[in-house]
Amino acid sequence: MNLRFFNFSDRVKFSESIVARISFFAEISIRERGAFHIVLAGGETPKSVYSRLREIRTSWPDWRFWFGDERCLPKGGTDRNDTMARRSLLDFLPVAESQIYSIPAELGPISASKEYSVFLKSASIFDVSLLGIGEDGHTASLFPGRELGDSPNSPDVLAVLDAPKPPAERVSLSSNRLKHSRCVMFLAAGGTKKEIVERLKMGEEMPASGIFGLENTEIYYSEI
Structure with a gap:
């Protein structure tokens, strides 16, 4: 695994660096x-990354947007990841709705996971997967002590019925499916994340450390 770590003292440089890296990968992927x-x-x-990303110059019609996980809440709910x-x-981009693959979590975890699995057939490999990391080491909706989907026969999408953080019902890409990414980028900010980021760098066993890119795995941390 090619692991790279980037540390920033402020959120502006943190966001700018991530946006530049995404833009770099987008250019290569679209060209090739x-x-x-x-x-x-x-x-x-x-x-803050998304608000800067929308300002780059790129061929937006060639982008395809996926989601690592979603809360099972009504469509358009303020706490949903796709709403944010x-x-x-x-909403600021010249993209068609057909380019956005939201997880239909309003259907409930079981039905939504099945439907999203069908959508994923059009993307055998992701170019970039952005992931957060919780203080307990969880990423997407893959929590310690819960199903991670990291065995060879695991499904691409997991129906999460008992997440330790509300809401309990969620839908998440499995660990195995997220590893089908050319580059995995972990994003973390704030003093409360410093310890877990250091543990992730050291390779401590946790849901996040089991996910790595086919070519690159990058950790971006902002102290504030």
């Missing part, structure tokens, strides 16, 4: 394969 498949993360940390992504990024 005709499309750029990116997995978006939820949570607070990616918001739309309000901070997607």
Whole structure:
């Protein structure tokens, strides 16, 4: 695994560096394969990244947007990951709705996981997967002590019925499916994340450390 770590003293440089890296991968992917498949993360940390990402110059019609996980809440709910992504990024872009693959979590975890598995057949490999990391080492909706989907026969999408953080019902890409990414980028910010980021760097066993890219795995940490 090619692991790279980037540490920043402020959130602006943190976001700018991530956006530059995404833009770099997008250019290569579009030139070599005709499309750029990116997995978006939820949570607070990616918001500043998304607000800057929408300003880059790129061939937006060639982008395809996926989601690493989703909360089982009504469509358009303020706490959904796709709602945040739309309000901070997607609503500002010249992209068609067919380019955005939201997880239909309003259907419930079991039905939504089955439907999203069908969508994923159009993307055998993601180009970039953005992931957060919780203080307990969880990423997407893969929590310690729960099913991670890391065995050879694991499904691409997991129905999460008992997440330790509300809401308990969620849908998440499995560990195995997230590893089908050319580059995995972990994003973490704030003093409370410092310890878990150091543990991730050291390779301590946790849900996040079991996910790595086919070519690159990168950890971005902002102290504030």
